[in-house]
Amino acid sequence: MDAELTVGQVAQATGVTVRTLHHYDEIGLLEPSARSRAGYRLYTGADLERLAVVVAYRRLGMPLPAIAGALADESTLIDHLQRQRDCVATQLDTLTDLAHAIDTTLERLMTGTPATPDDLAEIFGEGYSEEHQAEARERWGESAAYAQSAARTSRYTKTDWEKIKTEGDAATQAFVRAMDSGLPPSSAEAMAAAEAHRRHIETWFYDLDHDVHRGLADMYVADPRFTTTYEDIAPGLAAYLREAIHANADRQPAR
Amino acid sequence: MDAELTVGQVAQATGVTVRTLHHYDEIGLLEPSARSRAGYRLYTGADLERLAVVVAYRRLGMPLPAIAGALADESTLIDHLQRQRDCVATQLDTLTDLAHAIDTTLERLMTGTPATPDDLAEIFGEGYSEEHQAEARERWGESAAYAQSAARTSRYTKTDWEKIKTEGDAATQAFVRAMDSGLPPSSAEAMAAAEAHRRHIETWFYDLDHDVHRGLADMYVADPRFTTTYEDIAPGLAAYLREAIHANADRQPAR
DNA sequence: ACTTGACCCTCACGTGAGGTGAGGCCGGAG
DNA sequence: CTCCGGCCTCACCTCACGTGAGGGTCAAGT
Missing domain, CATH: 1.10.1660.10 (Multidrug-efflux Transporter Regulator; Chain: A; Domain 2)
Known part of the structure; x- marks a missing residue:
């Protein structure tokens, strides 16, 4: 037996x-x-x-x-299993943290900020403590790329980021409302949303004239990674967004 | 600087x-x-x-x-991050699965049922050998396959992806038709579908000989994540697919 | 100018968790 | 009686580094 x-x-x-x-x-x-x-x-x-x-x-x-x-x-089998459960729980925590870190980094990159070690610092994870970061900032302060990005985003506080996010969401929602109401991308509402979108990026991230804005809009439909971001909110949104942004750019006085 | x-x-x-x-x-x-x-x-x-x-x-x-x-x-930084995000997601899945397995086992043990090898089998990880090994190999196993896949997919455009999807769906539908017609997995139709499936992966993702194809097929029935994908389309499809792929591999000339 | 101590270099071997043979016994089927 | 598959030990390979040994480099202090 x-x-x-x-x-x-x-x-x-x-x-x-x-x-x-x-x-x-x-x-x-x-x-x-x-x-x-x-x-x-x-x-x-x-x-x-x-x-x-x-x-x-x-x-x-x-x-x-x-x-x-x-x-x-x-110890009994039950003890072992319980310990293993605990261990799995902590591993789940760290993994979700990592997922969040990647998400926020992605979000920032998607909205146009260039890749900086500051963004990547989050990915470094354990060992990249605050003091390490501060150290890097000090020693590496001469780097042009670092100084550039630091000047842009390093001054943003947590509440700033929240504000940025809600403001960005609001802009997106304006598009959704216009689209759902059956308004064409060239409608005043859609174009206003496009202008708000442009101003949002300009105020918080980098200078964005209407022509560059066109390029960004094209990318939203051309690149599947960006497309899904918008398609998940509402089907057809990416294309609608592109059209509205182009319409908004068209009506600008040529310089 | x-x-x-x-x-x-x-x-x-x-x-x-x-x-x-x-x-x-x-x-x-x-x-x-x-x-x-x-x-x-x-x-x-x-x-x-x-x-x-x-x-x-x-x-x-x-x-x-x-x-x-x-x-x-x-590929761009965004590509890498996106891949990493995907990977974290699958790791989260497997961990939550593991947590569930431990929980149910614990529950059973606590309520008095003695530890049977069956309980422990769950901890082993449901077909541990096939899943764990084949999965790791599948994810980035030989590293050549992964690199190959990564290198190829990073260059695909949106239209490419659409094409890939419809082509893949067509292959799946061929399996469904064969199964619904009551044809055995070893039928010419089913084996043709299997070969199409293999070629689909080979052309778009990575080299896939018949032996590796077998391993993939085994995973379809061993790994719940893959299984549900096919079972949702038609009950019994995962197993049918596996048999058809094996039959197709069997008829290949030995090298 | 010289020493000190922190930093850097290149070998080169150690480690953990196995993988991958080589060469040789065992055990049951034909 | 032979054969094949399974088992044994021995022994070296791998990966991602750790850990010295032995020696050059650099800025500061004396």
Whole structure:
């Protein structure tokens, strides 16, 4: 009944490789309960249970000696599972943090600010502490690119960013309202939204004349990454936005 | 102006160790733009930017050669960030899955049901071997495949993507038609669909021989994320697809 | 001018978690 | 009795660095 399995059978059953089983035996993390006369490793059900815990811990990135330590004290399977749950929770936290960091960076890049180490600092994550950042700012202060971007965005506070976001959303919503009302992109409402969009970027990010604004609008429909941003809000919005921006640019006095 | 930093300064600023910088230089992943007369490595702002992307990819568990591949094709920072976002999303998915598995197992154990290998199987990760291994391999496994895919997809335009989508849908529909007609997965129609599927991936994404295609097919039934994609289209489609792909692979001349 | 100490360089070997053979025993089927 | 697949150990390879050893470099202090 307590069928004893050889390495190959365990490997087949669990997906762990034979070499891994050998390795675990070598380092004493999981020694099979028995050997055949010929020296074959024979694993019992209890061994498999232990292996399951090992694999679970390993999936969480725990080093094997640490796993051995965790298994050494006599705690129950439930204890182990609870610990693993906690570990998964913290990993989920850090990953969602990372996702947020990438999102905000993307958002900033999408709205036109050039790539600066400041943006990327967020991605550096652990180890890129505030003091590190301050240090970098000090030493690297002479760089033209850094100074340029620092001048633009470094003065924005958290509330500034919130304001920027709500203002940007408002501009987008103006487009949506105009479109939903069936108004053409060349309507006064749509063009007003386009002008608001341009002014928004100009006040907060960089100089944006109507011609460059056209280019930006074209990109909104040409580049799928930008397109989806708007299409997710409302289907057809990207194209509508482009037309409205062009219409708004058309009515400007030529210089 | 473009202040050039030595290894120590970069290390201080970014939290990456000096040895790591040496290593990246050795393997050609990040070679400093300049050296001082004394042979000191001198990193520019552009170097730091590249380093940031490298670090970000590395945090996601991507092997360095794969990172080199991803950086080799000329894609923008936004492309990289977007890819990283996707990757974080899938990692979040698998982690939440794991959390669920642990939760249900805990619940069962708490309510008195003894630990059965079945419970533990869940922790192993539902077909651990196929999923984990094949998935990692699939994600950026040989790193050649990933780099290849990354290099290709970064150049696709919006119309390309539309074409890819309709072509892919057509392949899927061929499977559905064959299945609905009651034809076995080994029928000429199903195998033709399988071959079309393989060619679709090969032309648009990466080289895919019949053996690797098998692995992909196995993942379609082993990985819930993929399974639902197909099951939502038609119940039983995932399994049918797998059988058809295997049948198609079987009839290929052995090399 | 000289020393000090922090920094940099290049070897070069160590580590963790296995992968990948080589060469040789075992065990059951034909 | 032979064969094939599975198992054994031994032993070196890999990846992403860590950790010295031995020695040059640079700015400051004496």
